[in-house]
Each structure stands twice: as C-alpha cells, then as structure tokens.
Amino acid sequence: MSLVVAGHETTSNLILNGVLALSRNPDQWERLKADPSLAKTGVEEILRYDAMAQALARLATEDFVYNGHQIRAGEKVTLILAAGNHDPSVFEQPEQLNLARENNPHLSFGHGIHYCAGSALARMEGRIIFETIARRLPNMQVIEQELTYNPTMVVRELKQLMVRVQ
Numbered sequence: 001m002s003l004v005v006a007g008h009e010t011t012s013n014l015i016l017n018g019v020l021a022l023s024r025n026p027d028q029w030e031r032l033k034a035d036p037s038l039a040k041t042g043v044e045e046i047l048r049y050d051a052m053a054q055a056l057a058r059l060a061t062e063d064f065v066y067n068g069h070q071i072r073a074g075e076k077v078t079l080i081l082a083a084g085n086h087d088p089s090v091f092e093q094p095e096q097l098n099l100a101r102e103n104n105p106h107l108s109f110g111h112g113i114h115y116c117a118g119s120a121l122a123r124m125e126g127r128i129i130f131e132t133i134a135r136r137l138p139n140m141q142v143i144e145q146e147l148t149y150n151p152t153m154v155v156r157e158l159k160q161l162m163v164r165v166q
C-alpha cells in the first residue's frame, strides 16, 4: 500500500507543479522545447523549485541543540524541505527556475535512511514526462484559472490544473 500511495500521488504532483512552473517561466518552457533532453536536469530543478513534499516530521530520540534551539528527546521536529531547497547559501539564485542547473543537491526526496525508495523511478518518470510534453505538446498552455491547493502543509498538491492542448 505504501508503495502504491507513495509512488502515485507524488508523481502526479510532480507533473502538476512542473507544468505550472514552466507556464510561469516561459523562457524555461521555450528552452525545454528547443532541447527536450534538458528534462534530465530539468526534473531535478522542478523537484527543487516546487517540492511536492514540503515538509517531514521527525521525533527527536535525544536532547540536542540546533542553531541555538534546545530540542528535547521525544519532541516533534518539522523539517521544511521546501525552505532548504531555496537556501541561498546552497543554491545560486534559488528563486529562479533554471532547468540546466548542474549542482542541485535538493532535499525533495528526503535525507538519510528513509530517503525515497522510489527516487530512481520518479526521476525516470519525470524525465520521460517532461521530455514527452515538450516534444508532443509544444502548444500546451495553462488556462487562466483560480488555483486551489489541498489544505495540507506537508504535500503541495493542486486540486486541479487545466491546460489547453491544440
């Protein structure tokens, strides 16, 4: 069950977030259409730019101090992956979508022993999806609409995204 849920919703959201990001950054959409092989680094950038898993929760197993904050064993800690993905000390111009970004150590698949077990599959799916969209749907346009996200802080999930394809 975990594999089915973890592997389905995530990829759907990757597509939605990616299509939206490309529509808001027409220069990058044009770049991808001119060279669909850019989808390889592009999927990493889309994962970084608008992570579908925005946050993870952890339970501290021991007392520790982080950045001047005392955390006690047993306390819940929320890690905002999306903030780490926009950390200016790690990423050059973090607010810019750059499909050719080379050094991209994003946190969108988590970290450590629970690192996403499906990351290789998700990367391959993402690359094929964005490559194919660029090749086969060059006229795709996101329709003017009100965007509604599901009300959860953890998953960045659009309820729907309507596009026009000619």
Ligand code: HEM
Residues within 6 Å of the ligand: 002, 003, 006, 007, 008, 010, 011, 014, 052, 053, 056, 057, 107, 108, 109, 110, 111, 113, 114, 115, 116, 117, 118, 119, 121, 122
């Ligand atoms: C864009 C696609 C995906 C994203 C962004 C994503 C993200 C994540 C993240 C952030 C975690 C870490 C959870 C944690 O540490 O608590 C995770 C774990 C996991 N993911 Fe993914 N995932 C994606 C696709 C997939 C796919 C396609 C599969 C399987 C077919 C999958 C299976 C899993 C499983 C089984 C875990 C749990 C690993 C463990 O606890 O050891 N994921 N994923």
